[in-house]
């Protein structure tokens with residue numbers, strides 16, 4: 001099979017090589033001795049892969065290795081008891097090995113791909129949407145009618161969070177940095193969109209009538225303190241990522257004085273050893289797809305062999321929605 005390997009930790013432009021490898025065994029490290037084998041049609045491109053080209057991600061296999069945390073494709077084989085069967089269209093989270101014509105995922109991380117979604121959308125489904133649901137609903141205790149402000153709202157996690165929040169009955173405010181990302185946030189169903197450089201906090205406070213209930217923050221950096229200021233009483237700031245570079249610090253007297261919370265939301269570490277929780281989140285996502293709320297926005301489709309360019313789009317803040325690699329036709 002064809003696969004993309006990371007062969008050096010020299011950044012997205014030089015670290016990748018297109019290689020020919022034997023097909024993988026039907027076994028995954030998280031479920032030793034068994035796994036769902038998937039013929040990959042589309043593979044997701046995300047920050048972990050970008051960081052791995054620089055040796056900066058926590059998951060650090062020895063070089064060379066095939067990166068790729070999630071895929072969509074058709075099941076070739078499945079272990080007994082799996083909820084999917086050969087020939088079925090699926091979305092699967094494999095953590096590694098997804099940038100290949102054939103990949104292996106744990107059965108508990110493999111979900112039927114509904115007809116409403118194409119393979120590219122399927123490759124956008126697990127990392128971002130499961131994270132969005134986990135952060136908003138399980139960690140953030142989102143309630144119907146609440147106001148949710150989403151930073152980086154034109155990106156992968158951001159567009160997913162807008163759709164999940166809306167599906168759970170929330171009202172949303174998207175914060176973005178460019179006109180192109182404004183369009184993407186609107187396409188993702190944002191109720192309101194404000195520009196970062198345009199007094200976003202004042203606008204959000206006005207739109208929400210005094211403050212938002214939840215801020216979902218994949219960006220971090222210098223807008224963190226203003227995010228705290230934009231919360232109303234009982235508000236929750238969900239820490240999801242740090243694309244802005246700096247990891248913010250909080251003076252906890254702000255939390256005491258305003259009765260607000262900062263909540264960490266690290267999906268992978270929380271769900272990895274909990275098959276039942278993954279199935280529960282997968283079922284909730286399936287309901288939101290069925291209800292028409294979830295339609296992943298695919299902003300960039302790159303041929304398999306141009307994976308480096310796909311990573312550069314993320315690195316240079318140009319990516320919109322989810323970036324995917326087309327591995328097979330269809």
Ligand SMILES: NC(=O)c1ccc[n+]([C@@H]2O[C@H](COP(=O)([O-])OP(=O)(O)OC[C@H]3O[C@@H](n4cnc5c(N)ncnc54)[C@H](OP(=O)(O)O)[C@@H]3O)[C@@H](O)[C@H]2O)c1
Pocket residue numbers: 046047048127128131151152153154155156157158175176177178181196218219239240241242243244245265266267268314315316317319320321
């Ligand atoms: N906690 C978890 O479990 C979890 C799960 C998945 C992903 N994540 C993390 O969430 C973050 C977002 O991932 P994503 O896939 O949504 O990325 P993405 O599609 O590239 O979107 C990230 C957004 O961050 C904003 N941003 C601000 N400064 C940036 C910079 N210097 N470089 C790049 N982007 C910048 C951009 O929005 P504007 O230009 O509009 O500001 C961009 O659209 C990553 O850090 C990822 O590792 C965390």
